[in-house]
Amino acid sequence: MQDNPELSEKKEISVLMPVYNGDVFLRSALESILAQSFSDFEYIIIDDASTDKTADILEEYAAKDTRIRIFRNERNLGLTASLNLGISHCRGKYIARMDADDVAEAERFMSQYWFMEEHPDLVASGTAVRVIDEDGKLLGEKTLALTHEDIKRKMLFNNQFIHSTLFFRTDVLKSCGGYDEKFKKSQDYELMLRLSARYPLVNLREKLLKFRLHGDSLSWTSRDQQKYAIRARWLAITKYKFPFFSGIWHIFLRVLWMLVPTKIKMIYKKKRMQDLLQQI
Numbered sequence: 215m216q217d218n219p220e221l222s223e224k225k226e227i228s229v230l231m232p233v234y235n236g237d238v239f240l241r242s243a244l245e246s247i248l249a250q251s252f253s254d255f256e257y258i259i260i261d262d263a264s265t266d267k268t269a270d271i272l273e274e275y276a277a278k279d280t281r282i283r284i285f286r287n288e289r290n291l292g293l294t295a296s297l298n299l300g301i302s303h304c305r306g307k308y309i310a311r312m313d314a315d316d317v318a319e320a321e322r323f324m325s326q327y328w329f330m331e332e333h334p335d336l337v338a339s340g341t342a343v344r345v346i347d348e349d350g351k352l353l354g355e356k357t358l359a360l361t362h363e364d365i366k367r368k369m370l371f372n373n374q375f376i377h378s379t380l381f382f383r384t385d386v387l388k389s390c391g392g393y394d395e396k397f398k399k400s401q402d403y404e405l406m407l408r409l410s411a412r413y414p415l416v417n418l419r420e421k422l423l424k425f426r427l428h429g430d431s432l433s434w435t436s437r438d439q440q441k442y443a444i445r446a447r448w449l450a451i452t453k454y455k456f457p458f459f460s461g462i463w464h465i466f467l468r469v470l471w472m473l474v475p476t477k478i479k480m481i482y483k484k485k486r487m488q489d490l491l492q493q494i
Contacts, residue, residue: 225281227255227323228306228384232296234262236314237271239426242350243314244275252323255310258303260296261286294401298392304384313378317346317424325420326381337413338382338406340375341422348428355421362414369410370447370456370464377402379423386413400442407446411454437472444468 229247233240247257261268261284269286276282285303287296301309308330310323326339342357358374359365365374380402390408393401409415444465451461 225254225256225306227252227308227310227327228304229255229257229310229312230260230297230300230304231258231312231314232260232262232293232300233264233268233272233314234290234293234296235264235266235268237264237267239315240268240271242317243312244271246316246318246320247312248275248279248281249320250318250323251320252327255281255323256304256306257282258300259284260300262292262296263287263290292398294393294395294397297401298395301384301388301392306384309382309384309387311378311380311382315426315428316378317350317426319422319424321420322379322422325418325422329418330381330383333416335414336383336416337386337409338380338415339418340381340416341379341418341420343376343379343423343425344421346424346426348426350424350426353427356425357419357421358417360417360419362410362416365415365417366410366456369407370450370461373400373403373406375402375406375415375417376423376425378425379417380406397442397446399436399439400446403443404446404449407450407456408454411450411456440468440472 231243231247236243257279259272259282261272263286272282272284276284283303285299287299291299308327310326312318322341326341329339330336340358342355344355345353347353356376358376359368368374386409390412392405394404394408397404406415447456447461447465447468450456451458
């Protein structure tokens with residue numbers, strides 16, 4: 215672990231970013247956070263035993279900015295465990311999620327911080343995003359449900375939050391136990407179902423993140439991802455008091471989707487990419 219004694223005082227925001235073999239896009243993610251107009255933050259980075267140049271890049275940036283705190287796993291623990299490890303080190307009033315392949319707009323923290331300050335009843339907020347490709351080219355934009363009522367109504371269909379836009383109250387995220395480590399994937403979906411059942415959540419209309427689409431970014435072709443998402447929906451209707459019959463219907467649809475041949479899923483995936491391109 216690398217830590218900085220200058221950060222003994224509490225910061226307003228803890229930025230939480232796990233990374234595993236992310237050297238391709240890591241610099242742009244780091245620079246977008248360090249260039250935020252709201253500067254009162256600590257940057258908690260969990261290196262999940264990367265084997266590429268990730269560690270070298272992190273050391274380079276940490277040497278230049280004392281807000282960066284690096285924690286390295288001795289072995290690869292996976293995303294969920296790394297997120298919870300990071301949460302345990304967060305000392306800010308808020309936790310801002312970030313992914314190592316995305317790019318935060320310069321006003322992201324300023325906008326989300328003051329929005330949460332002005333709405334003390336809210337536990338978390340997400341934002342709309344611009345979608346970019348591997349080269350940073352704009353593919354389109356994505357806005358999800360904005361109000362808590364609309365979010366909760368649509369959550370059983372799919373996750374109404376982009377994970378790397380989320381901005382939590384730290385005390386609530388810690389008190390609820392963070393991410394469920396039984397979920398190796400769809401951990402953010404389970405968390406937001408759990409939180410939305412108990413607390414008000416919203417999405418901001420502003421596009422405060424560039425979400426990078428590449429490789430496995432489109433997760434609906436992943437059987438493991440779908441299996442965990444089905445488990446999350448089951449918890450939602452059996453434990454978190456979401457509408458039972460609506461949940462069963464969406465679970466049924468997802469089971470059918472898992473039975474669709476991979477070739478057909480890939481055709482659908484390409485069609486979705488074309489739809490994004492047409493939004494430009």
